[in-house]
Amino acid sequence: MKQVVDLQQIRIKRDTREPVLEGLPLLFGDMDKNALEEAVRIKEKHGATVTVLSVGTPKLKETVLEALAIGADQATLVIDPVCDGSDPAATALVLAEAVKKLGGGDLILVGEGSADNYSGQIGSRLAEALDVPQVTYVRQLTVEGSTITAVRDIENVLEVVKVDQPVIVSVTSEINKPRRAPLTQILRASRKPMNIWTLKDIGLTPDRLSPVHRVVSNLAPRQQRKGILFEGDLDEAVGKLADALRKEGAAP
């Protein structure tokens, strides 16, 4: 799961078009929550141990409590200042080494993309790094013994696929409706096991995570909209809008 800032609350500086990220609440991305929900449902049906794995900064320790309250049994966090989640190659390398140290995993569930970056590379990079098959864009998942059956969404087609575990599955938001953490569980969550590892613990050094991108700028798109608002009497407002559309050549 990836910790992201609350994207709905991002403000843009009017003069520079820079986003203001300081002080924003941190949470897990929506599709990461779908992945967790699916893991917990599989556990409830078949019995399993659910581990939340996340890479990031020290603030992860608070965010992960929600995942534990929802039903994960334990958490493993790899915490290092260089792991800011901006580089999929580095994140995937850390996740791959952490998965190895955890002894694998029969089913690795990820969101189809992170809420902020939506690059969708993590599952694919992990699949190659761990040499494990992957099924992407899954909206329905059934586990039978060591085989999974998944319905995957590829544009206008739905594909039903079967594959043996271990397997990586990326899920879309259609797969389930994530539950909220029950209040009673939030208190108990802090007593669940939490491994906190550094890069050194998984045999990595910061130089192996040197970024493969250089961000030149990251600004809100230039707004050249007119921003004309009609309020008050609706007949009048509709009339003005219809006139404006006609002048623009956009309506009869």
Add this chain to the structure above:
Amino acid sequence: MTSGIIVSSEVDSTLFELLTKGREVSQQLGIQLCALSLRDPDGKNAQECFQYGAQEVVAVPSIGPSGLDPEVYARVLFQVMKEGGPDILLLGSTKLGKETAGRIAQLLQAGCASDAIGISVRDSELLIERYSLGGNTISSEVITTKKKIISVMPRTFEAQPAPTTGTVTTLDFKPPPQRVMVVERREKAGEKVSIESAENLVCVGQGLGKKEDLKLINDLCAALKAELGCTRALSSDFHWLSEDRMVGISGKKCKPKLHVSIGVSGQIQHTVGVMSAKLIVAINKDKEAPIFKIADYGIVGDLYQVVPKLTQRLKISAS
């Protein structure tokens, strides 16, 4: 094979869009433009690639575009790109392409920019633009590894023919055993609409109270000769409209001349799909709704009152 740009997509229209962009970039960088052609028994696809400016085509007769496995696709690309092969890959960002992009990037230990919406050359470097922070910003970035993987949203660039001639090389590729078995393929339910190509688009969101009220919106669509689109909630959660009408970061990206947004709050995940509309009109009862920030014209009011009035007005003007 000289080092250069290779372009690939299982969708022909996307392949030609990428070739058009690839041609511009390869000329600026002074490198070769190559296309990958998947199963092409009569060589027709290769010839089409030359129509769009490819200087070289690598044909893979043993692998077809339909039902292509991303693990196999990545290995085809790896065989072409490894060692002395092309350094830059432009891949169509379909779901298959996007999964494959991450895989080939990992195989080549390369940086990868997903869902590019712009590619340009600056100081002989490739500058890639893509949405960041959930669509709040556009990030301009450079991939710093020698090999560079870029997946490009379909319909981002316009395909323009530029006939050339060139050589076709056949790749001797032995597919690895497939680990994910496809047991069934079925078309998604719902009408076949393509809202991406609509000149006028009306999008409706959760301001609409019930499915039956879609009639109001459809009447406006008829008056505007517009296609109907919607937010994720209306298709994925409520199932009022089929998914091929869903607009946004995980749905369709549209470039209509006129976009009318009705009862849509304007969350960035949705508005990313209409940001490039020429003219945006918003109708929402909440004056503070973010949708008004990206609108050219807005009416603050209850859609149940505004929409019928607007439909009526447009009908009168048209008659």
